[in-house]
Every structure is written in structure tokens, then in C-alpha cells.
Amino acid sequence: MRAAFYQGSRTFTIGEAPLPAPGPAEALLRVRRVGICGTDLHIFQGHLDHRVPKGGVIGHETFAEVVEAPAASGFGPGDRVVFEPLSFCGACRACLMGASYLCYALKIIGVELPGGMREYCTVPAARLLKVPATLADDEAAMIEPLAVATHDVARAQVRPDDRVLVFGGGPIGALIALVARHRGARVAVVEVNPFRIDLLEAYGLETVGPDIDVLRFTNDWTGGTGVDVAFEVTGNPAAARLVTDVVRVWGTISIVAIHAEPIPMNLYQMFARELVMHGSRLYAREDWEEAIRLAASGAVEVAPLVSTTIRLEELQRGMEQALAGGPVMKVLVDLTT
Ligand SMILES: [Zn+2]
Numbered sequence: 001m002r003a004a005f006y007q008g009s010r011t012f013t014i015g016e017a018p019l020p021a022p023g024p025a026e027a028l029l030r031v032r033r034v035g036i037c038g039t040d041l042h043i044f045q046g047h048l049d050h051r052v053p054k055g056g057v058i059g060h061e062t063f064a065e066v067v068e069a070p071a072a073s074g075f076g077p078g079d080r081v082v083f084e085p086l087s088f089c090g091a092c093r094a095c096l097m098g099a100s101y102l103c104y105a106l107k108i109i110g111v112e113l114p115g116g117m118r119e120y121c122t123v124p125a126a127r128l129l130k131v132p133a134t135l136a137d138d139e140a141a142m143i144e145p146l147a148v149a150t151h152d153v154a155r156a157q158v159r160p161d162d163r164v165l166v167f168g169g170g171p172i173g174a175l176i177a178l179v180a181r182h183r184g185a186r187v188a189v190v191e192v193n194p195f196r197i198d199l200l201e202a203y204g205l206e207t208v209g210p211d212i213d214v215l216r217f218t219n220d221w222t223g224g225t226g227v228d229v230a231f232e233v234t235g236n237p238a239a240a241r242l243v244t245d246v247v248r249v250w251g252t253i254s255i256v257a258i259h260a261e262p263i264p265m266n267l268y269q270m271f272a273r274e275l276v277m278h279g280s281r282l283y284a285r286e287d288w289e290e291a292i293r294l295a296a297s298g299a300v301e302v303a304p305l306v307s308t309t310i311r312l313e314e315l316q317r318g319m320e321q322a323l324a325g326g327p328v329m330k331v332l333v334d335l336t337t
């Protein structure tokens with residue numbers, strides 16, 4: 001079978017690999033789509049070289065079809081599936097607390113463990129979820145990032161009529177905005193990329209473009225009091241510096257982006273307004289179930305976010321394109337061509 005191998009220093013090679021053999025509790029899947037996400041771009045740039053083995057197979061946003069599965073798993077040949085790309089111990093403090101997605105020994109399928117950028121992969125059957133027939137292949141590949149968004153919005157306890165400001169209108173920021181709006185919140189997205197601004201506005205979302213002062217916008221929008229919830233989804237130090245200034249008394253800040261380096265923040269406002277700040281990472285199984293419900297019902301329309309579908313052989317170029325930040329939202333790899 002064909003597979004893409006990460007070779008370090010911004011290089012992927014395409015080659016042949018033997019068909020993986022499923023273990024006793026595992027399913028063998030034929031991969032149909034894999035999304036390229038921000039984490040993959042960090043891998044591409046070498047930021048996660050301490051976690052991704054050289055020659056490793058990345059891809060954690062996988063949509064696939066079951067080839068074979070254990071009889072008792074409830075899954076069978078031909079089932080359309082997505083999976084939680086998580087391997088956890090089940091016994092550590094986090095796992096016992098119900099936060100197995102933050103297991104102290106967590107391994108991510110597509111980071112530490114071989115992922116979906118290959119024609120076939122094996123996954124523990126317990127991590128599989130069925131995809132309704134109404135969702136097209138490209139839409140099904142968006143369930144993973146949508147599960148990130150349902151997790152983030154639930155964790156931030158967004159309520160009806162809340163004012164929500166999202167810093168960063170890439171795929172995750174856009175999905176957070178759409179899920180928050182579905183919850184009844186009024187949402188605005190801070191974004192600089194004109195292609196993404198157009199796409200967000202086509203969804204009917206309010207945007208705060210590069211020519212607008214974010215603080216002034218927020219004050220006008222909230223009568224000077226600040227938003228109920230702000231999500232930091234850019235990873236940009238300037239956004240992190242600003243985020244504590246735009247939130248109301250007792251408001252909530254959710255840090256969704258990966259900030260690989262320590263950066264200055266205005267903690268005076270944390271104190272002065274008694275703000276709550278939390279991190280938000282990955283997802284629990286119920287976040288996946290909610291994502292599938294929202295996508296399948298059309299409550300969150302994911303198809304418009306897919307800008308390009310490429311072949312596995314084009315992965316190198318797709319990565320470079322996504323990194324260049326041009327007119328692109330989500331890039332999917334189609335493993336069926
Ligand atoms: Zn991802």
C-alpha cells in the first residue's frame with residue numbers, strides 16, 4: 001500500500017509499506033480522507049520532532065471504511081467510520097478523573113503512533129464511531145476538527161445571547177464560531193486573511209478585519225463591558241496580549257491555540273475583572289458524538305470549509321500551500337485516488 005513518511009526538515013516522501021495487521025481488539029480500515037491541520041503544520045516545521053518518529057506516518061483527522069473488525073465490536077466491513085486518534089493508559093490520575101484524552105501517557109495516532117496518511121490503518125475498535133450515510137466523504141473528514149470545536153464551546157460554557165469573540169478564523173476558529181452561534185451566542189471572529197474573511201462572512205458571521213481596532217470594536221459591540229467569552233485560536237502573541245482586555249467581569253478566556261513559546265500577557269485584567277482562563281485541547285467521546293449530530297443535522301455546515309482536496313503524492317505541496325497562508329481553509333488528502 002502507499003503511505004506518506006515524515007522524514008524531518010520539511011520533507012515527506014511517498015513509498016510502499018506492508019499492509020498493517022490488526023491486533024485482537026483492532027479494526028483494519030481503508031482510509032478515504034485525511035485532513036491536514038495546524039498540528040500537522042507544526043510537525044512539518046519540525047516543532048514536534050521530539051514526538052514524531054523519523055519515517056513516521058502522520059494524519060489524525062481520518063475518515064475511513066471498515067475492512068474487518070472484531071465480531072463483538074458492533075462494526076463490520078463497509079461501515080463508514082471516524083475514530084478518536086487517542087491511545088491512553090486508563091489507569092493514571094487523568095484517566096481516572098475521566099480525562100483520558102489528557103492521559104499522562106497519552107499517545108496520539110498520527111503524532112507518536114502511525115496515523116492515516118496511508119491506504120490502510122489499524123485502530124482499536126473501541127475508538128471507532130459510525131458516520132451517518134447522509135454525510136459525504138469530505139464532510140466526514142471534518143468531524144475531527146468539529147469535535148475540537150464542540151469540546152471548546154462546551155468547556156467555555158457558552159450560553160444563549162452570550163457575546164463571543166474568536167481570535168483566529170482558520171478551520172478551528174470558524175467551527176468554534178459556528179458551534180457557538182448554534183448555541184444561541186452572538187459571535188464575531190478576528191481574522192486577517194481576506195479569503196477566510198469572505199468565507200466567514202458567507203456564513204453570516206461578523207468579522208473583525210485587519211483594519212479594525214479589536215479593543216474599540218469590542219467596546220462598541222458590548223457597551224464598553226467586554227465579551228462573555230473569548231477564544232484564542234491564533235497562536236499569535238499579539239492576540240494573546242490582547243485577549244484579557246476584551247473580556248467582561250467574571251468572563252471566560254479559552255486558550256485553544258498551541259503557544260509553543262512563553263509569551264507576555266496582560267494579567268492585570270485577569271485580576272481586575274476576576275477572569276477565568278482555561279486551556280482546551282482535544283476532545284472526549286461525547287464531543288465526537290455531538291460533532292456527528294451537528295454535522296449530520298446540518299446545524300453546522302462543514303462542506304464550505306473544505307478548500308482543496310489533494311492526492312497523497314501531493315502532500316508535500318499541500319503542506320507548503322497550507323503553511324503559506326494563502327487562499328485556503330481546509331486541505332484534505334484523498335486516499336482513494
Ligand atoms: Zn487536528
Ligand SMILES: [Zn+2]
Pocket residue numbers: 088089090091092093094095096100103104105106
Ligand atoms: Zn492515563
